[in-house]
Amino acid sequence: MENFDDIDIYCKSLGHRLNFKYCRTMKNGLPCHGLPDCWFERIPVMDFLEKNYTADEIEKSLAPPVNKITSIIDLIEKARKNSGG
Amino acid sequence: MIKVFLNEDEIPKKWYNLAADLPTPMLPPLGPDGKPVSPDMLAPVFPMNLIEQEVSQERWIDIPEGILELLYRWRPSPLQRAVNLEKALGTPARIYFKNESLSPAGSHKPNTAVAQAWYNKEFGIKKLVTETGAGQWGSALSFACALLGLECKVYMVRISFDQKPFRKVMMETWGAKCIPSPSPETKAGRDVLEKNPDTPGSLGIAISEAIEEAVTDETGKTRYSLGSVLNHVMLHQTIIGLEAKKQLQKFGEKKVDVVIGCAGGGSNFAGLSFPFMADKINGEKIEIIPVEPASCPTLTKAPFVYDHGDIARMTPLLPMYSLGHSFVPSPIHAGGLRYHGMSPLVSQAVVEGLATPLAINQLECYSAAMLFAKTEGIIVAPETSHAVAAAIRKAREAKEEGKARVIIFNLSGHGLMDLYGYDAYMQGKLKDYEMSKDEVHDSLAEIKGYPKAEMRKTGKW
Numbered sequence: 001m002e003n004f005d006d007i008d009i010y011c012k013s014l015g016h017r018l019n020f021k022y023c024r025t026m027k028n029g030l031p032c033h034g035l036p037d038c039w040f041e042r043i044p045v046m047d048f049l050e051k052n053y054t055a056d057e058i059e060k061s062l063a064p065p066v067n068k069i070t071s072i073i074d075l076i077e078k079a080r081k082n083s084g085g
Numbered sequence: 086m087i088k089v090f091l092n093e094d095e096i097p098k099k100w101y102n103l104a105a106d107l108p109t110p111m112l113p114p115l116g117p118d119g120k121p122v123s124p125d126m127l128a129p130v131f132p133m134n135l136i137e138q139e140v141s142q143e144r145w146i147d148i149p150e151g152i153l154e155l156l157y158r159w160r161p162s163p164l165q166r167a168v169n170l171e172k173a174l175g176t177p178a179r180i181y182f183k184n185e186s187l188s189p190a191g192s193h194k195p196n197t198a199v200a201q202a203w204y205n206k207e208f209g210i211k212k213l214v215t216e217t218g219a220g221q222w223g224s225a226l227s228f229a230c231a232l233l234g235l236e237c238k239v240y241m242v243r244i245s246f247d248q249k250p251f252r253k254v255m256m257e258t259w260g261a262k263c264i265p266s267p268s269p270e271t272k273a274g275r276d277v278l279e280k281n282p283d284t285p286g287s288l289g290i291a292i293s294e295a296i297e298e299a300v301t302d303e304t305g306k307t308r309y310s311l312g313s314v315l316n317h318v319m320l321h322q323t324i325i326g327l328e329a330k331k332q333l334q335k336f337g338e339k340k341v342d343v344v345i346g347c348a349g350g351g352s353n354f355a356g357l358s359f360p361f362m363a364d365k366i367n368g369e370k371i372e373i374i375p376v377e378p379a380s381c382p383t384l385t386k387a388p389f390v391y392d393h394g395d396i397a398r399m400t401p402l403l404p405m406y407s408l409g410h411s412f413v414p415s416p417i418h419a420g421g422l423r424y425h426g427m428s429p430l431v432s433q434a435v436v437e438g439l440a441t442p443l444a445i446n447q448l449e450c451y452s453a454a455m456l457f458a459k460t461e462g463i464i465v466a467p468e469t470s471h472a473v474a475a476a477i478r479k480a481r482e483a484k485e486e487g488k489a490r491v492i493i494f495n496l497s498g499h500g501l502m503d504l505y506g507y508d509a510y511m512q513g514k515l516k517d518y519e520m521s522k523d524e525v526h527d528s529l530a531e532i533k534g535y536p537k538a539e540m541r542k543t544g545k546w
Contacts (some may be wrong), residue, residue: 013288014218014245017505022244022285029281 001052004043030061087168089332097327098148100320103359105144106366108543111316111433129300134206135201138317146320148200151207155199155232159188160324164332164493169460171480178483180476181336181493183329183357186463190255192498193353194225194312195390197321200308202229211306212236214298216266216291218245220252221498222312227261237261238292240268243286243318251502266291287453295344313350316429322356330360331495338491341371343479345494347471348375348384348442351428353497359430362439365546373440374479375431376471378450384427384435384442438546443475450474451510454500466498467506 001059013034023039024031031049039045049058103133104111124136131139136148148156167180185193205213213235217223223239230237239261246253246265258264266286267274273293277284299309312318326344342360346354356373365371377384427435434440450467453474458464465473472494483490501506509515 014242016219016245016503017267018244018248018285025281026244026285026287028277028284033288 004048007042009039009042027061030057033061036059086166086336088163088165089335090163091162091328091331093157093161096153096156096161097324097331098153099145099327100148101323101327101360101363102141102144102146102316102320103323103355103362103434104316105142107430107433108366108437108484109433111429116226130296132210132308134208135317138204138320139315140319141320148324149203149207152200152203155229156196156324158232159195161328161332162187162325164336166279166336166462167457167461167476170457170477173456173460174477174480174484176480177487177489178480179338179489179491180480181329181333181491182461182476182496183325183332183493184463184496185325185356186465186469186496186499187351190221190225190227190228191501192221192225192357192466193322193356193495194222195228196356197312197352198222198225198229198310199232200321201317202226202233202235205308206233206235208308209306210235210308211304212238212302212400213308213310214238214240214295215310215312216240216242216288216295217252218242218291219247219503220245220256223261224252224255224259224262225312226310227256227259227263229523230258230261237541238295238298239263240266240291242288242291243284246286251302254422266294268294270294271297271301277476294531310422313352314381315429316428318350318352319355319359319428319430322352323359325353325356325495326358326360329357333491333493340369340491341493343372343374343476345376345472345475345492345493346478347468347495347497348377348427348431349468351431352377353495354440355428355431357493357495360439362434365439367414372479373434373443374475375440376434377442377444377517378471378476379446384432384444412466418457420453437542438544445471445474445478447488447515448510451506451515453477454507463496464500464504464507465496466500467503469495469497488524 002021006019007025008019009023011018011022014073020039020043023035026032030053034046035049049061053061124133124140127136127139148464163184165182165184167182171178171180185196188195202213213226213230214237215223215226217239218241220241223241227237227239237256237260239256241253242262243265246263253263264270267277267284267290269275269278271294273290277290296309299307308445315335320504341361344358346357348354358375361371365373375384431440435442450470450473454465454467454470456477457473473496476494479490479492481491506515
């Protein structure tokens with residue numbers, strides 16, 4: 001699991017360099033959905049995923065990111081409820 | 086003459102709103118239910134005066150004196166002719182650049198940060214919240230809030246917070262509170278920390294925290310601020326192009342042939358180019374080029390679709406070019422160009438043919454940036470290097486054709502806080518990445534279910 005942890009890469013989303021450990025853990029301990037795109041030329045990324053994660057975890061990891069708090073509209077409704085409106 | 090400054094009393098007094106002149110009207114933003122978002126729905130996140138700008142169809146919008154007084158600290162910015170670069174290229178072209186790197190935060194971002202902070206204060210807002218990765222936008226908003234005495238809170242992705250301590254110091258020097266995300270201060274943050282206390286965070290979580298704080302503040306005195314994509318952000322940036330037009334006149338230029346800006350979320354490209362686009366709409370022949378990384382082909386390969394404005398799906402659906410909300414581009418060294426989606430106004434300009442996007446690989450960009458640094462002395466930001474590379478291409482074309490073209494590009498920021506990319510380039514560690522058609526196809530598969538935007542154009546350009 002930790003074989004590639006020290007290899008670094010420039011993360012375009014964040015705007016600075018980081019290592020593979022971030023990419024494999026940033027989604028609540030699961031890999032970033034962009035892992036294959038960012039790493040396929042440098043490590044056997046699909047092989048890594050298949051060896052270290054269940055099919056369900058891989059599917060969850062590579063799925064489009066789901067929002068942590070639904071949507072802005074949901075948040076607005078919640079704020080109104082919180083304020084008694 | 087190498088550079089032209091404007092006096093303070095020559096600064097533009099109005100912003101230019103391209104939405105008023107687009108030959109085809111903008112499509113409305115859609116909510117998650119597929120229905121258009123009304124201004125009231127945005128009110129908990131943005132003040133109404135900015136929402137009015139967001140939906141305005143007025144061509145010219147007055148810049149309040151209070152904002153001008155803030156902008157005078159570094160504006161008008163100089164327009165400089167890159168005479169030494171021209172000599173090195175042996176080109177008959179005249180290359181000009183608008184130097185936005187001279188703002189206190191080092192980029193064009195404060196142009197809208199200051200305006201947004203001012204409008205929020207006018208609306209009675211006491212505190213602005215935002216998210217940041219490496220810290221460019223967080224720094225700009227912190228600076229703006231300091232000028233206006235507003236409280237500012239920046240949720241900085243934890244790994245960035247740990248690795249970019251100087252950006253945090255910048256924000257704190259300007260009085261902002263910069264905290265690592267996820268934090269225990271929001272439900273979004275607590276939920277993540279509960280599951281994984283050691284999480285390094287992500288941009289999606291940071292956006293979620295910032296918006297949650299704005300929306301759930303019971304005093305109603307907190308709002309969220311976004312530094313790109315939205316119409317009012319583009320509007321505030323048009324001061325760049327409006328100043329540049331006056332400065333070109335002082336250089337004695339009667340006609341501009343090529344206008345160039347790097348295109349991430351679109352704000353620095355829009356800032357320089359929209360005022361020139363107005364001339365193009367009125368009959369001028371100008372080539373207007375948004376430049377993007379070849380590995381992040383938002384404009385050059387993707388179809389026009391409705392997509393979410395951020396990874397966390399927290400902003401309303403906007404009509405824009407996109408590779409899909411989960412698209413993560415190849416690892417190129419251009420931190421500011423991280424939006425997978427493009428500003429709706431820029432998208433529509435491209436659909437109309439008013440702008441012709443160009444994709445350039447990172448090696449060509451760094452080569453151009455190195456030449457620019459050696460000739461003009463300025464180390465540009467990695468994202469700005471795309472504009473430099475495009476300007477050099479156009480200057481070389483002019484040389485081949487023996488034409489004295491007038492080329493202007495936006496020098497959107499300096500790269501003094503982002504030298505890792507230069508180091509990697511000089512050590513030969515960088516590789517070029519370009520998405521294959523198959524990869525683009527796969528990326529698009531995930532947005533299949535979203536409502537498609539209508540391709541509306543006059544066919545005039």
